[in-house]
Structures are given as C-alpha cells and as structure tokens.
Amino acid sequence: MHNQQIAEIFDEIADMLEVEEGEHRFEVLAYRKAALSLSGLTEDVSEIYGRLGINGLTEIPGIGKGLAGKIAEFLESGKMSKYTAMKRKYPLDFKNLTRIQGMGSKKAYRLYKEIGIKTVDDLKRAAEKHMIRSIAGFGEKSESDILKGIYLLQENQGRMPLGTALPEAQDISRKLADSGLVERVEIAGSTRRMRETVGDIDILVTSGSPDKVMRFVSGISNASGIVLSGPTKTTIRLKIGLNCDIRVVSDSSFAAALQYFTGNKDHNVKVREIAIKKGYKLNEYGLFDSRKKNLAGKDEASIYRKLGMDIMPPEMREDRGEVELSLRHSLPEVISLGAIKGDMHVHTNHSDGVDSIADMAEYARREGREYIGITDHTKSEYIAHGMSDMQFLKHFSEIDKVAKSAKGITLLKSAEIDILKDGSLDLKKSTMEMMDYRLAAVHTSLGMARQEMTARVVKAMESGYVDILAHPTGRLVNSRKPMDLDLERVFQAAEDNGVALEIDGHPDRLDLNDENIMKAIKYKVMFSIDTDAHSKSNLSYMKYGVSTAMRGWLGPDRVINALSMEKLMKWISSRK
Numbered sequence: 001m002h003n004q005q006i007a008e009i010f011d012e013i014a015d016m017l018e019v020e021e022g023e024h025r026f027e028v029l030a031y032r033k034a035a036l037s038l039s040g041l042t043e044d045v046s047e048i049y050g051r052l053g054i055n056g057l058t059e060i061p062g063i064g065k066g067l068a069g070k071i072a073e074f075l076e077s078g079k080m081s082k083y084t085a086m087k088r089k090y091p092l093d094f095k096n097l098t099r100i101q102g103m104g105s106k107k108a109y110r111l112y113k114e115i116g117i118k119t120v121d122d123l124k125r126a127a128e129k130h131m132i133r134s135i136a137g138f139g140e141k142s143e144s145d146i147l148k149g150i151y152l153l154q155e156n157q158g159r160m161p162l163g164t165a166l167p168e169a170q171d172i173s174r175k176l177a178d179s180g181l182v183e184r185v186e187i188a189g190s191t192r193r194m195r196e197t198v199g200d201i202d203i204l205v206t207s208g209s210p211d212k213v214m215r216f217v218s219g220i221s222n223a224s225g226i227v228l229s230g231p232t233k234t235t236i237r238l239k240i241g242l243n244c245d246i247r248v249v250s251d252s253s254f255a256a257a258l259q260y261f262t263g264n265k266d267h268n269v270k271v272r273e274i275a276i277k278k279g280y281k282l283n284e285y286g287l288f289d290s291r292k293k294n295l296a297g298k299d300e301a302s303i304y305r306k307l308g309m310d311i312m313p314p315e316m317r318e319d320r321g322e323v324e325l326s327l328r329h330s331l332p333e334v335i336s337l338g339a340i341k342g343d344m345h346v347h348t349n350h351s352d353g354v355d356s357i358a359d360m361a362e363y364a365r366r367e368g369r370e371y372i373g374i375t376d377h378t379k380s381e382y383i384a385h386g387m388s389d390m391q392f393l394k395h396f397s398e399i400d401k402v403a404k405s406a407k408g409i410t411l412l413k414s415a416e417i418d419i420l421k422d423g424s425l426d427l428k429k430s431t432m433e434m435m436d437y438r439l440a441a442v443h444t445s446l447g448m449a450r451q452e453m454t455a456r457v458v459k460a461m462e463s464g465y466v467d468i469l470a471h472p473t474g475r476l477v478n479s480r481k482p483m484d485l486d487l488e489r490v491f492q493a494a495e496d497n498g499v500a501l502e503i504d505g506h507p508d509r510l511d512l513n514d515e516n517i518m519k520a521i522k523y524k525v526m527f528s529i530d531t532d533a534h535s536k537s538n539l540s541y542m543k544y545g546v547s548t549a550m551r552g553w554l555g556p557d558r559v560i561n562a563l564s565m566e567k568l569m570k571w572i573s574s575r576k
C-alpha cells in the first residue's frame with residue numbers, strides 16, 4: 001500500500017511548512033487533509049493512478065491538481081522533489097519527533113536550531129542529561145514530560161496500531177486470493193482478534209503448490225525483505241515496518257491451523273487441555289482421536305463443538321473466562337457489526353472533516369447506517385475550525401436542508417462540544433437545545449491533575465446537556481496516555497446522569513478500550529459505538545469500534561446506536 005507512505009510524507013511536509021517563516025496556514029491544512037484522506041482510503045492510490053491517471057487522483061477527497069501531481073511523481077519515481085528539497089533544509093525526523101506527546105513541529109525545530117537535535121534518540125539523550133530545561137520556553141517540567149513521552153513511545157515499539165496492520169493484512173490477503181495459487185486465505189493472530197496493536201501479521205492459506213506461494217509472497221510489493229523462507233512458511237519484512245508470517249497448510253488441517261494461529265496462546269493452552277481430558281490431541285494439524293483420526297472438520301466451530309464448547313468470536317479469545325463459560329454454554333451475547341444501525345460521531349467539512357454533510361450521509365447509508373449524527377467541533381477547537389453559536393445556527397439549517405433530500409438515511413443535529421477547563425460546555429444552552437442530542441469531549445489541558453480532571457468531566461456530565469461522553473480517556477493508541485481520571489467516578493456519574501459512554505472506533509483512539517469497557521459494564525450505563533469519521537472512507541471504522549466492544553464483552557442491548565431510530569429518540573428524551 002502506498003497510501004500510508006504518501007500520507008506520512010504529506011504530514012511531514014505539513015510539519016516543515018509549519019515551522020517556515022510566515023506560516024503557510026492553508027497549505028499546511030491542505031497537506032494535512034490530503035494525508036488524512038489518503039490514510040483512510042481503502043484502494044491503493046497506485047491502482048487508482050494506474051486505472052485513471054492524474055484525473056483519478058483528483059477524485060480523491062482533499063486531493064487537488066497540485067497534490068495529485070506530487071502523488072503521481074512519487075508513484076512514477078519513488079521520490080517527491082518538494083519533499084526532498086524541504087528535507088535538505090529541515091533534516092529532522094519530524095515524523096517520529098512529533099509522535100512524542102506535546103512535541104509539535106515548531107518545538108522540534110527549535111530544539112534542532114538550539115542544540116542540533118534531529119532524532120528521538122538525540123532528544124532522549126539530551127533530556128536525560130538535562131540539556132532541555134535551560135532552553136528558552138522549555139523548563140524542567142517540559143523536559144520530564146518529553147522523557148515520559150519518549151518512554152511511552154518506546155514501550156510500544158515494534159507493535160503497530162491495528163488501523164495500519166489490518167488494511168495491510170487485507171491487502172496481502174487479497175493479492176494472495178487474486179494470485180490463483182491458493183484456495184483459502186484467512187488472517188489469523190492478533191490481527192484477527194482485533195487487538196489494538198499487532199506484533200506481527202499472520203496469514204494462513206491452503207494451496208496445491210506451496211513452493212509457488214512462497215515465491216509469490218517473497219516478491220510481493222508490500223515486502224522490503226525476506227526474514228525467513230521455508231517450504232511452507234515465509235516471514236517477510238513489510239515496508240510499513242512489521243513482519244508478516246505466511247503459512248501454507250493442507251486443506252484437512254486448515255480449521256485446526258486457523259484455531260491455533262488465531263490464539264491467543266493462553267486461550268489455546270486451555271482449549272488443548274480440554275481436548276486432552278476428552279482423550280483427544282489438538283494441535284495446528286488437527287483434532288485427533290486415539291486412533292489418530294482427524295475429527296476437526298471444515299471450520300473452527302466444529303472443533304469447539306467436538307470439545308463440548310460453544311464457539312466465540314476471535315475478539316473474545318484472550319483467556320478472560322470465555323473458555324469456562326463456553327464449556328457451560330453460557331457465553332454472553334456480544335454486539336456484532338450487523339446490529340449497528342447508526343453512527344453518533346461524524347465530522348464534516350464544516351469543521352475539520354474532509355467531506356460535505358451530503359457525502360457523509362450518502363456514504364453512511366452505503367455502509368448500512370439508518371441514521372447519523374453530525375458532530376462538528378465547537379469554537380474552542382479553533383485548530384479544527386470549531387464553530388461559534390452563530391455559526392451553528394446556519395450549520396443546523398444546512399443539516400436540515402440536506403436531511404430533506406437525503407434518501408434512506410436520517411440526519412441528526414449535534415456537535416462535539418468541548419468540555420472547557422472548568423467543566424462548562426463550549427456552547428450556549430439555547431444552541432444545545434436545538435440539537436437532537438449532544439456529544440461532549442475533553443480536548444485541551446489534558447495534563448490536568450486527577451482530582452481536577454475528574455471534577456471537570458463529572459461536572460459536564462451533571463449539566464444535563466451531555467448525552468454521550470466522547471472518547472472518555474483521551475488516549476491515543478501507542479502515542480498518548482489516557483488523561484488522569486478516576487474512571488470509576490466517571491462511570492458512576494454516567495449511571496447517575498444517564499450519559500452514554502462512547503467507544504470511539506477511530507483506530508488511533510479505540511477509547512474506551514476493551515479493559516475499560518469490561519469495568520464500565522458493571523454500571524448501569526449505555527454505550528455508543530462510533531467512527532469519529534473525518535472523511536467518507538473513515539465511516540468504515542465502525543468495525544474497529546465494534547470489535548473493541550466485542551473484546552470488552554459488550555451486549556447489543558447496551559448500545560444506543562443499535563437501537564431503532566424511534567427507540568433511540570425515546571432514549572434521548574427519557575434522559576432530558
């Protein structure tokens with residue numbers, strides 16, 4: 001996939017433009033939007049370009065003629081001259097430096113000018129030697145924050161966010177399926193379990209000619225090298241910076257191999273013990289009885305069945321009690337993608353999204369949604385072009401206008417209201433009363449102390465003007481720790497005030513995460529599983545939210561956007 005690569009280059013150009021004299025505000029924004037749009041795209045830009053040329057590229061939201069030319073240049077030559085030229089002037093690793101919490105491109109550049117810091121390693125060494133605190137504008141606290149941010153990044157090093165790993169795994173699977181060399185292809189491992197980060201991708205195939213499959217994957221364009229190559233297993237190094245194991249298994253072993261390589265390991269160990277107790281042997285080749293006959297059958301379900309168990313979705317296979325419950329046939333029912341009817345968190349080009357209200361509505365309908373709530377930012381989020389009360393009035397009439405002509409989908413008026421430092425909300429009550437429902441979130445002063453931060457969030461929830469608390473902890477996968485919050489108090493406040501907790505399905509967020517969902521379920525609270533989409537293609541992020549909910553064992557009866565439109569409206573008015 002070139003999309004991610006080009007998106008990263010565009011983001012880095014935006015970083016560099018940001019530190020330029022005179023700030024190229026609109027250019028920066030254009031590059032950021034383009035990066036966002038590319039990273040959410042399901043089809044590889046090289047395929048679009050191959051089929052439709054430059055004109056095809058300009059059809060991508062956020063990509064005009066100029067940027068299309070740059071993409072084409074990169075696809076043709078592997079280089080982008082603008083990037084190369086700017087990089088000469090700014091030889092810093094902006095991409096990784098700006099991943100450190102609180103480190104923007106301007107700060108990074110200042111450190112480069114002052115003491116020549118180019119990489120995260122340089123910065124770490126300098127901070128450990130206390131060289132940062134004496135630089136104007138930094139100080140002791142920011143030095144220790146920088147170090148904390150670096151340690152957090154390094155803890156997760158080597159694990160890739162699911163939002164990058166899954167599209168890559170799907171791309172490789174599709175290429176295998178199209179190769180004509182394989183019969184069955186399945187993604188396994190942590191990617192199939194939809195864990196929020198992935199250590200390596202695992203793919204299983206069946207094939208009559210394993211040697212050809214091994215040769216095929218060695219030459220695949222996703223690979224930057226071969227780590228290991230055997231007759232039935234190849235490990236390739238991917239350009240995105242992750243390994244991928246591709247295994248060829250026989251058709252009669254496929255079900256057992258899929259069960260085995262899906263894991264996780266602790267789940268497997270328990271399932272194998274159950275097999276042993278029944279006098280069987282379970283491994284990646286099959287489920288064998290005492291006469292070595294393979295009983296595994298065609299699919300995983302038949303393996304679990306023969307062991308006296310109910311099958312559970314891969315998302316639940318983490319040895320958190322699912323094996324024991326499955327043996328007693330008392331697994332809880334969990335939400336599934338098919339049960340989702342609406343999306344309560346959607347941005348448009350009225351704030352920091354890429355696409356229009358009408359386009360978002362049309363795409364949401366194609367994704368199978370019956371209703372969506374438009375939740376653009378409020379004025380305090382000025383970087384995201386948040387709107388004032390006045391602007392919201394116009395915005396609402398715009399939504400109403402689109403709603404009239406939109407077919408097969410209902411549009412709801414809402415906003416992602418900023419919870420300000422003192423816990424008050426960023427809009428007038430009269431504006432909030434015009435909405436169908438209200439979603440609120442913390443976006444600023446994320447470093448507040450625990451007591452203060454908890455009081456801030458709880459105060460907002462008690463206002464009577466918050467229906468959904470969006471991305472409750474504020475964490476970002478692999479790059480930002482959750483806010484310091486007393487979550488038990490927040491969950492209690494959600495129960496007391498009838499506020500739904502969001503499971504933000506944006507793969508950078510996944511917030512609440514699986515563990516917090518398990519804790520929150522113990523309270524009488526409802527949940528809202530949303531995409532937080534900033535472009536049409538982001539509307540497909542629902543799968544990440546739903547899988548996170550499944551990993552947290554959330555039942556469909558607890559999800560407001562699994563309700564019909566009428567029941568949702570009842571829920572909203574019941575809490576007014």
Ligand code: DGT
Nearest residue numbers: 189190197198199200260261262263264265268269
């Ligand atoms: P990752 O790659 O760290 O994100 O996590 P996984 O779960 O994909 O782990 P990986 O790639 O090492 O192995 C894939 C699956 O293979 C794992 O989930 C369970 C299975 N597996 C690996 N090693 C063992 C083992 O020693 N015993 C058993 N029973 N299963 C194993």
Ligand code: CA
Nearest residue numbers: 189190200201
């Ligand atoms: Ca793996």
Ligand code: CA
Nearest residue numbers: 200201202245
């Ligand atoms: Ca593996």
